[in-house]
Amino acid sequence: MGGLYWQKGQPNQARERNLYDLLIHERTFSRLEARLKPLAEQIAPYTLNDSSEFRRPWGSEGSKGVIAYGNTDAFFSPAVRDFVKAVYATPRLAWFQSIAAGLDNEFLQKVGQKAEIYTVSHVQAHAIAEWVLWAAFDFFGEGAARRRSQQDRKWQKVPFREVGETRWLIYGFGHIGENVGRRLKALGAHVTGVRRSSAVSPFADHMLHPDQLTEEEIGLADAVLLCCPLTTATENLADANFFSAMSPSSLFLNVGRGPLVDEDALVVALDGGRPAHAALDVTRQEPLPPGSPLWGHPAITLTAHTAPTTAGTDRRNDEQFLENLSSFLAGKPLRHEVDAEAFKAQSSVYGT
Known part of the structure; x- marks a missing residue:
């Protein structure tokens, strides 16, 4: 040394x-x-x-x-x-x-x-918020269908949904959550933030304490984002019951920590069509083993913990x-x- x-x-x-x-x-x-x-x-x-x-x-x-x-x-x-x-x-x-x-x-x-x-x-919250928007634009904008059309050389219209017309549930409304909320609100989206603090935020339409989160609130969301700290209370927060409450057409995103999610339950949930898609920048084990089913699942967008990686x-x-x-x-x-x-x-x- x-x-x-x-x-x-x-x-x-x-x-x-x-x-x-x-x-x-x-x-x-x-x-x-x-x-x-x-x-x-x-x-x-x-x-x-x-x-x-x-x-x-x-x-x-x-x-x-x-x-x-x-x-x-x-x-x-x-x-x-x-x-x-x-x-x-x-x-x-x-x-x-x-x-x-x-x-x-x-x-x-x-x-x-x-x-x-x-x-x-x-300060990484700015880059992570843009990663979230990228994943949202790609999912709601039917990015996969657009890419297939180009690959197949088919000149066809691909209808899509505007992110500004979506409802979001952001669990963990700290620096990252607020940066995401600020961008979504600018687009016109509806944002519900979840955090322990009772402080209101100009970047959320509605604030909840974790104890107030219900299956109904989860089901109303077009997108559910996890960006909370990993604690004993949040480990495996997104489990089978959590996913079963989500809308069949919804997007699930995790930029917090991998252990926030029961990954086996996520795969089962995606196979069952609820939620429709998952965008993950973090996983329970990093680097993710080559044999993990997360790599090749058609309903998962996966990046290697790179959301904050910008100049x-x-x-x-x-x-x-x-x-x-x-x-x-x-x-x-x-x-x-x-x-x-x-x-x-x-x-x-x-x-x-």
Whole structure:
């Protein structure tokens, strides 16, 4: 791992400069170096590349603790194990910035319990909302029939339904749900949001508490979207009873977490024609095994957890990190800070 100083435990004169080490992927550092340079008196970047090589681009070491930026470059790098080990190894993790919104990942749970400050990101909601619209336009717009007509060289009209005339039930009306609702309302759709908070939203026509959700409400929806956190209360939320309540002509979508859905029950439900189609960006097991029936089912549109994967998401994550970094170094509150109690709750739920 290149000999992390906090593993060696040897004195270093540079530590007297009272810096924070900044653990960051080399690719991210290259993008942000010009904007990090003015902070050189407060941070000491420590970069990791895809070949698991650690470097000190500015030649200093910190003594105040470690700041770590867990972003796409780090999480999806071939060297992610070394990034994880480096985070685990530091005696003092002063602040961890995650690009994930959820807390149910085992690594993030452990980091959240270790970090003095832990912040999440919700900027991916914009891209995920557009993924939802893409799936909706394709289903209600009879995209499959249109593609078949082109493939068969048939010049024929394909009637379709306008998304603006549909009713939506969005379970989990947080950042993602509200971003979806805002876009749907702009098109003219009717939106019912489900969340525990009693706060109203300009992006929903109607709000429900989860305890108020009935089979009738589910059956009224032309599209049901899950974008809620995974908890003991929401695991297998979409089960056989849930699907049996849906309209035969409806669309089911999941951009939350795979375990929100009983996938065996979903396949049975689709085979029975209720709902008509499912669009999934997340699955219970990821990567999805080649033998999974979800791959080839004619009534399933499947993507590989790619809904938030856009250049815009990466750019907004970097901007939030830089904003939070300035606030952290100035001793000011950070955006989207997670209370430590949240990780204790997750720990008890998932046994970590």
